[in-house]
Amino acid sequence: MDASRRLDGNAAAGLLREIFCWEMTSAAVTCGNCGATNAVGALIIYASPMGTVLRCPACEQPLVRVVRTSNDYWLDISGARCIQVTPDTAAT
Amino acid sequence: MANRLVSPIVWQRATVIETVRETPQARSLMLALPHWQRHRAGQHVEVRLTVEDGYQAQRSYSIASPPEAPYLMLTVERIAEGEVSPYLVDVVQEGDQLEVRGPIGGYFTWQASQSGPLLLVAGGSGIVPLMAMARHHALAGSTTPAHLLYSARQVDNIIYHAELEQLATEDQAFAVFYTLTRGAPPGWAGFQRRIDLDMLEDVGWPPAQHPLIYICGPTPLVEAVATMALHLGHAQGRIKTERFGPTGGS
Ligand SMILES: Cc1cc2nc3c(=O)[nH]c(=O)nc-3n(C[C@H](O)[C@H](O)[C@H](O)COP(=O)(O)OP(=O)(O)OC[C@H]3O[C@@H](n4cnc5c(N)ncnc54)[C@H](O)[C@@H]3O)c2cc1C
Numbered sequence: 001m002d003a004s005r006r007l008d009g010n011a012a013a014g015l016l017r018e019i020f021c022w023e024m025t026s027a028a029v030t031c032g033n034c035g036a037t038n039a040v041g042a043l044i045i046y047a048s049p050m051g052t053v054l055r056c057p058a059c060e061q062p063l064v065r066v067v068r069t070s071n072d073y074w075l076d077i078s079g080a081r082c083i084q085v086t087p088d089t090a091a092t
Numbered sequence: 093m094a095n096r097l098v099s100p101i102v103w104q105r106a107t108v109i110e111t112v113r114e115t116p117q118a119r120s121l122m123l124a125l126p127h128w129q130r131h132r133a134g135q136h137v138e139v140r141l142t143v144e145d146g147y148q149a150q151r152s153y154s155i156a157s158p159p160e161a162p163y164l165m166l167t168v169e170r171i172a173e174g175e176v177s178p179y180l181v182d183v184v185q186e187g188d189q190l191e192v193r194g195p196i197g198g199y200f201t202w203q204a205s206q207s208g209p210l211l212l213v214a215g216g217s218g219i220v221p222l223m224a225m226a227r228h229h230a231l232a233g234s235t236t237p238a239h240l241l242y243s244a245r246q247v248d249n250i251i252y253h254a255e256l257e258q259l260a261t262e263d264q265a266f267a268v269f270y271t272l273t274r275g276a277p278p279g280w281a282g283f284q285r286r287i288d289l290d291m292l293e294d295v296g297w298p299p300a301q302h303p304l305i306y307i308c309g310p311t312p313l314v315e316a317v318a319t320m321a322l323h324l325g326h327a328q329g330r331i332k333t334e335r336f337g338p339t340g341g342s
Pocket residue numbers: 007010011136151152153154155167168169170171172173174175176177178217220221334335336337338339340341
């Protein structure tokens with residue numbers, strides 16, 4: 001994977017906002033592999049036409065995968081141990 | 093009023109009310125949206141272009157205007173051969189409409205109420221969301237000391253140059269430092285090299301002061317500077333990054 005194409009989880013904010021009712025880049029995700037906890041905005045993305053994969057910045061484990069098809073969103077969060085969403089009513 | 097709140101994720105037709113040439117490669121677009129929610133400095137929008145046959149291209153663009161502004165300002169730098177940026181920089185005209193949704197994001201944002209001195213580090217077009225922060229800092233009358241380190245190729249590539257100079261004069265708590273990586277004009281007083289540890293230490297704040305650090309620009313620059321900040325002893329949790337991808341010459 002081309003390292004210069006890496007983006008922050010922040011770049012998926014719009015996509016995640018299509019699925020979740022809260023702003024998600026401030027949510028905290030705990031990695032199921034190494035246990036590191038990071039904001040979704042601080043995860044690493046490799047942009048790919050196959051979908052969006054958000055990885056742990058510490059160990060690169062895929063934590064959240066989103067694939068959008070014409071009718072559905074496929075959300076795979078099996079790599080994450082837990083996701084803590086703190087509603088921020090002022091943020092979008 | 094509640095029924096006037098529009099989900100940030102709904103596409104809206106924005107009208108281009110003004111365009112401003114910033115540098116040979118970059119142009120600002122002032123947009124009016126039918127429904128705009130006050131944003132936070134650092135947030136972005138998504139812009140979607142649709143061509144005749146229905147093909148769509150969607151890109152993220154940071155918001156350059158401060159939350160206090162009555163309009164939305166984007167600044168786009170042209171990537172040769174790019175799908176979207178050449179259109180926004182060279183083709184779009186006043187009166188045209190663009191599909192936009194936002195404001196988006198909550199992680200890479202700064203509000204005048206946040207504590208700690210501020211260090212903003214920009215490479216190329218990475219200045220855009222940091223400019224929203226600098227403008228917000230001035231308009232909110234923030235006394236939080238803020239330093240901006242801005243890496244550009246040449247002096248002509250410095251976006252918002254005149255306004256940055258003005259902010260540095262008028263906002264007592266704000267200072268700006270430039271570095272040019274592809275040659276400087278005679279008499280240039282700023283740095284003339286890629287950002288390195290010494291430079292970051294010079295213009296930044298000691299880790300003991302717990303500065304909040306925002307780094308934005310091309311991915312290689314952002315990652316290099318974030319690594320340096322960790323090396324200097326800054327806490328990971330105080331360093332926020334916004335990678336623009338390979339784009340945005342610095
Ligand atoms: C959160 C976020 C905020 C952003 N904010 C801004 C902003 O405020 N202003 C702004 O101008 N951009 C911003 N960007 C970048 C922007 O989203 C686009 O990526 C950029 O405008 C290029 O899009 P394009 O369609 O013109 O090029 P594309 O068609 O996507 O790219 C064309 C080709 O050029 C390559 N390429 C891209 N950049 C370069 C380069 N510098 N040198 C060589 N090859 C390159 C690409 O890999 C691709 O192969 C932001 C990105 C993100 C993720």
